[in-house]
Amino acid sequence: MDKDNFLGRWLADDISDEEKKEFENSDDYLAYKDILRNVEKFDRPVFDVEKGLKSQKEYNKTFKKATKSKVIKLKFWLYTAAAAVVILFGLRTVLFTTTEVSTEMAETKTWTLPENSIVTLNADSSIEYDKKSFAENRIIYLKGEAFFDVEKGSSFTVKTKNGDITVLGTEFNVYARNENIEVHCFEGKVQVTNTKETVILTPGKAIKSNAEGTLDPKEIKESKPSWMQGKSTFNQVTLKHLIGELERQYDIKITTNPNVDLNRLFSGFFVHNDLDKALQTCFDPMDISYIFKNPKNLELKNK
Amino acid sequence: MSENIISVCDEKVYEQLYREHAEKICYYLYYKYGDMEKAQDIVQDSFAKLWTNCAKIIFGAAKSFLYKIANNASINDYKHQKTVLKFKSTEQKTYTNESPEFQMEEKEFMHKLNLAISNLKEGQREVFLLNRIEKKTYKEIAEMLDISVKAVEKRMHLALIILRKKIGNV
Known part of the structure; x- marks a missing residue:
């Protein structure tokens, strides 16, 4: 009886007369009949169609209907937006391929340019170049101070607001802050051009702009800028210049008492890893005292 | 158009x-x-x-x-909820010539049946009740549930066997 879904077929009246007869004579038959008879006694909750329809209509009002025309509109806007994004990105890659690298106060960074030239940025400096045209003209814009190790090849130009430096493969340092420009040539040949003149530097030579805007020649002994070895070296720089460098290297603010002459000249160096030592080496020989107002602020005063 | x-x-x-x-x-x-x-x-x-x-x-x-x-x-x-059916029994007949004992027995039977139906598998219960209470044919149920008529037949068969076992011989 359990075979072939017999009860299922029986309920659907899908059995032969013989099967039926046999089943009706069995004890099970009455038991099953009893169950079926009683199942029908169960009631079900009422579903009021009209009431349901009414509340359904109210419920539907809280939804926005997605009509066909709306779907097309949305698609249209989507395509427009997508196209705009694509165009903007396209324009961006065509027009703005500039790469900018910058350093914060008290930070140095080494950056490899396309064609493997290496730039080391001193604190609070930035370089900017166009990725696309760099391969052709090798022009790089500099604010602040950086050391360049240029791979041999076509001319390489560093543009600063105070003058341009053009080189063939070489190593050189450029300092261009405020109105000053200072270029040290460590290897190869470097040409420096500002509004007044053009100077060609050979290894061991340097130039430094003076107050008149012309370029004064200088001799150097190091093979790398001193700041790359963790110190800043100065030869006949103003106190103002020195303070600016200290602020950059240590990310501090230095104020000066009016009795301090900012145009005094300084020669010497300070280290980058010990502020107290640096301050001592800078200011003790000049008879200037310094007071910390807080760890980031200090004031200078004549002793 | x-x-x-x-x-x-x-x-x-x-x-x-x-x-x-x-x-x-x-x-x-x-x-x-x-x-x-x-x-x-x-x-x-x-x-x-x-x-x-x-x-x-x-x-x-x-x-x-x-x-x-x-x-x-x-x-x-x-999906994760196990629901218990609560079937209301039909209103008590207003008149009866049945003995109180019989009425008690019937009440007990209904209670057992109710419980047994509640414990059927979801698929079996929906098919069984659609057929027995809504009087839907196997074909109609199959269409509703998107299953074959044979599957409906099988569920009916199993549901009835399970109910019979649960209730026992009264």
Whole structure:
């Protein structure tokens, strides 16, 4: 009886007369009949169609209907937006391929340019170049101070607001802050051009702009800028210049008492890893005292 | 030409669809879960979906759309819940010539039957009650649940055997 879904077929009246007869004579038959008879006694909750329809209509009002025309509109806007994004990105890659690298106060960074030239940025400096045209003209814009190790090849130009430096493969340092420009040539040949003149530097030579805007020649002994070895070296720089460098290297603010002459000249160096030592080496020989107002602020005063 | 197409967005058409299917779907869900409130919620959501998508659904496909949504909703929302059926017994007969003992026995039987139905598997219960209470043919049930007639037959068979075992010989 359990075979072939017999009860299922029986309920659907899908059995032969013989099967039926046999089943009706069995004890099970009455038991099953009893169950079926009683199942029908169960009631079900009422579903009021009209009431349901009414509340359904109210419920539907809280939804926005997605009509066909709306779907097309949305698609249209989507395509427009997508196209705009694509165009903007396209324009961006065509027009703005500039790469900018910058350093914060008290930070140095080494950056490899396309064609493997290496730039080391001193604190609070930035370089900017166009990725696309760099391969052709090798022009790089500099604010602040950086050391360049240029791979041999076509001319390489560093543009600063105070003058341009053009080189063939070489190593050189450029300092261009405020109105000053200072270029040290460590290897190869470097040409420096500002509004007044053009100077060609050979290894061991340097130039430094003076107050008149012309370029004064200088001799150097190091093979790398001193700041790359963790110190800043100065030869006949103003106190103002020195303070600016200290602020950059240590990310501090230095104020000066009016009795301090900012145009005094300084020669010497300070280290980058010990502020107290640096301050001592800078200011003790000049008879200037310094007071910390807080760890980031200090004031200078004549002793 | 478009005038010849029956649009589900047409209020009259929508109302007609509701009157034709809402109750059936509701009872089907009720037999499945034993919870009228849930069943009604799902019905409402299904018809709301039909309404918001009316422009995309052709009239002929509305019914299967509704059942599909109802089935999905049920699965999403109530998959993890084990529901207990609460069937009301029909009103007591106002007159009776049956003995109190018989009445007691019958009450006990109904209670056992109720429990046994509650404990049936979801698939068996919905098929069994649709057939026995709603008087739906196997074919109609098969269409509703999107299963074969043979599967309906099998569920009926198993449901009855299980009920018989649970209740025993009274």
